Amino acid sequence: MRMHYKFAPLIAVLVLGLSACQTTGDQVVMSKKSALELRNIQSRIFETSDQSKIYRSVITVMQDLGYAITTVEPEAGIISGNKLAKLDLTAAVSQKDENSTRVRANAIVRVQPNFPAHQVDGAEFYQQRFFEPLAQALFLDALYDDEEIEDSEKVAEGPKQASEVKE
Numbered sequence: 001m002r003m004h005y006k007f008a009p010l011i012a013v014l015v016l017g018l019s020a021c022q023t024t025g026d027q028v029v030m031s032k033k034s035a036l037e038l039r040n041i042q043s044r045i046f047e048t049s050d051q052s053k054i055y056r057s058v059i060t061v062m063q064d065l066g067y068a069i070t071t072v073e074p075e076a077g078i079i080s081g082n083k084l085a086k087l088d089l090t091a092a093v094s095q096k097d098e099n100s101t102r103v104r105a106n107a108i109v110r111v112q113p114n115f116p117a118h119q120v121d122g123a124e125f126y127q128q129r130f131f132e133p134l135a136q137a138l139f140l141d142a143l144y145d146d147e148e149i150e151d152s153e154k155v156a157e158g159p160k161q162a163s164e165v166k167e
Contacts, residue, residue, distance in 0.1 A: 028108055031121035041123045043104040044131050044142035051077070051101050055093045057137045058103065062089065065133060086110050088117075089130070102145065105130050 031038050046054055058079050059069060067081030067089055077093040088108045096102040107120035107130075120126075135142040 027116040029116050029118045031119045033121050038121055039104070040144065041121060041126055042106055043102055043145055044135075045096055045145050046101050046103065046135075046138060046140045046142060047099060048101055048138070048140060049095070049099055051093055051095055054101050054103060054138065055079070057134060058091045058093060061130070061134045061137050062091070064137075065129065091130075096145070103131075103134065103142075 033041070048054065055074065055077060059072065062069060062079060062081045065083070067083045067087075069079065069081045071078060071080035071090075073079075078090065079093075080088065080090040082088045086109060088110075089105060090107075091103060091105045094102050094104075105126055107125065108117045109120055110117045131142040
């Protein structure tokens, strides 16, 4: 039995053409900042033990800012949403101690379709476009976590020289 190969060039062109259209939508270019520096940018402490109130306020503020809520996991303290299919924001609410609650936000932006997304690492973005509106909604100040700032200062200072240790 003889095979016909007259469609082989057409099939090859289709296969190559379809592989060129493959998207990279799941790829995210992570920040070049250290994990500790990024955590300081993305986290704030609210002096209240009412974690439920903060959780509800995060949802309200995200909706007020134009995010469509996509994930709500009250047990885990996670809320996710997206805005204009270009910006994804996830916030995690957790108890820091008996008198304060931590909120950490992480944003991913997609500049163009079929290109990798980028993690937002600008302090101004988190402060002005999330934590200030959240603090206003809660009638509380959004404070930096002093422990994390002290840790980042230690990392920035680097190891002490032998001459500095001898005192």
